[in-house]
Amino acid sequence: MLFKAFSASVYGIDANMIDVEVDFSGIKTTEDHFHTVGLPDAAVRESRDRVRAAIKNSGFDIPPTHITINLAPADIKKEGSGFDLPMAVGILGAYGALQLRDLSQFLLVGELGLDGGLRAISGMLSVAVAAREHGIKNLVVPKANAREAAVVEGVNVYPVETLNEVRELLNAAGNGGIHVAPFQVEAKHVLGELQHCALDFADVRGQQTAKRALEVAAAGGHNILMIGPPGSGKTMLAKRLPSILTPLSFEEALETTKIHSVAGVLDPEAGLVTQRPFRSPHHTISDAGLIGGGVIPHPGEVSLAHNGVLFLDELPEFPRNVLEVLRQPLEDRTVTIARASMSLSFPSAFMLAAAMNPCPCGYFNDKSRECHCTPPIIQRYVSKVSGPLLDRIDIHIEVPAVQYRELRAGASSESSASIRARVLKARGLQSERFAHAREKIYSNAQMSTRQIRAFCELGPDAEKLLERAMQQQGLTARAHDRILKVARTIADLEGQSALTVAHIAEAIQYRTLDRSYWS
CATH class of the missing domain: 3.40.50.300 (P-loop containing nucleotide triphosphate hydrolases)
Structure with missing residues (x-):
């Protein structure tokens, strides 16, 4: 009997779809023959014992038989414990314990405990994005990963805590439809609410x-x-x-969350990185x-x-x-x-x-x-x-x-909010400036040499000042470009389109701590 479940594996910060194919011979043996193929790593190979114990402790009696599990495509290395759940579901399906025979619209991922409970895994946001891109409507995940997965729109997220809950969910789908509402999160609303930094420049004296x-x-x-x-x-x-x-845009928050999720450092209660790391x-x-x-x-x-x-x-x-x-x-x-x-x-x-x-x-x-x-x-x-x-x-x-x-000065320092207002205004000017650039550029620091020539033109006096600084301080060509980029930012903070001597002078001041500082 052959049964197929669907899962995903993370590579880098993206996830690839994995078919979990389960086949058993139906012939009882005195010894357990359980083989996993398809380039599994140690964690995937060890899942054999976790899966069998989880199935047994969930109330299912699987007799010793020849079970072969193939993780396709077989030429990609598989790692992690997230294949436990689809393997267990595949075995139950192969033995006829599921009403739903076609799981093509369900993606399953999660680590199993010996008691049949589900534990969270890393990289869930990437898995949810992969499910949406491949047109899979339903995502069955451990409850601890629910908020993270629900950030992705267009996928129904069903949080579960045990293997028995997964079986009941799939049986309900096979008997006319799921009557449980999927877990939902207003990600953009959460992003707007939690963008607050506790530290403030008003605390800094001098x-x-x-x-x-x-x-x-x-x-x-x-x-x-x-x-x-x-x-x-x-x-x-x-x-x-x-x-x-x-503030983080929603697209930036998603990309940052994917990295933190893959690395296993994402706060499961938040489900989304809402502040700049x-x-x-x-x-x-x-x-x-x-x-x-x-x-x-x-x-x-x-x-x-x-x-x-x-x-x-x-x-x-x-x-x-x-x-x-x-x-x-x-x-x-x-x-x-x-x-x-x-x-x-x-x-x-x-x-x-x-x-x-x-x-x-x-x-x-x-x-x-x-x-x-x-x-x-x-x-x-x-x-x-x-x-x-x-x-x-x-x-x-x-x-x-x-x-x-x-x-000991009594007067308070300028707050982060007022400084941030000027920063936002300057970034707005840069967004307009680079709106039609071929490359995706968001700030002056990212300007190429061609863009520096286009947006950092100097008058005669500013040109002489920069030349004198280059010669006296022995600055490199890269330092020359850095000075022009910083001067462009200083001008943006003042809302000026042309670079003046004052802008170049301040930018040069920020290079005086080069090697000459210790001479």
Whole structure:
């Protein structure tokens, strides 16, 4: 007897449809012969014992027979425990325990416990999207995954807790129709309600120059490096950066949620990422942890920060080989991980915010504390961050120690809401500017060389200022483009179409912390 169920397997951040074909001989044997074929990994092979125990403890007596399960297409590696449910349903169907014989409009996914209960799996949003794209109307999922799956419109999501509930649901479908209403979530309403950041720039005392630099960075999507002594507020400022970024659109929220779901870090109660991610990995992270990896590649921190902020504190403490792998995602906004059997790409359109001390002790150029580091020690410390990586960071800003008078000032600082209003206005100008671009561009930081020439024309005075800065500071061609992009953003914040000397001067100021800072 042959019975077919349908499931899905996640590769990268997308899911492929998998046919679960179950065949049994009908001849009783003294030993259990249960074989799974179709390139299953260890978790899928181990499902044999989970599935048989779950079926038995759900009240079904399956005698020892020859059971063969094929996961098609057979040339794709299958991983994870999400095939438990379709395997169990396929076995029940092959033994005649289901009224519904055609499951072509049902996609089943979930991990089974030995008692027949269902546990959540990772990547459910990708599975729901795949079901919709392939025209499958009904999605049967563990109850813990229901909110995540229901975010996708056009699919009926039925949350279940046990294998018996699944059998009852399918039998009802075979006897005239399902009388249980599918689970529903108003995803766009949830997205609008939960977009709130608890941290606010109003809590930050002093550091007006650094706040201005962060505002420029947020308005143009620019990468930023903050340099200052310990306790100056670099981390405090960085954590508040998401509070002045533009709200997530629904499409951005879906794409970000897919990545978090595949990585297994999505909050099941929310079901949708509603705020721009803020990822802050420790400096002991490996290159695979930062970029992603594994036999079947999984997303790393740069992909988990997609559409948000990746904050690297104590930048020189990261291993140099780890920092160097950031070059591709910073330029291409994607990460490609190649393996012998496959090559997967993950989106990584993040905004890099980094912080570092000016020297190992942290007090180089500090007016209140004496630095005990020698020039060679400082040079070795700084050289851990390569020139090419620094060139890819648009804004370098000094964050000095906050003075006592500023700390005790009674006047409150400007709130994130007012800063965000200016950022939104500047982003609106950029959206209009790039509306007809061939490539999908959303901010000034993404401009190509051709677009820089088109939108960053300089007058004679601004041209002379930029030329003098290039010659005196020894800036690279990449730094030249970064200055023009930042100047374009500064002009957008002021609502001006032409770049002036003041815009170029401020943009150049954000490059003065290049190598010359430690000389």
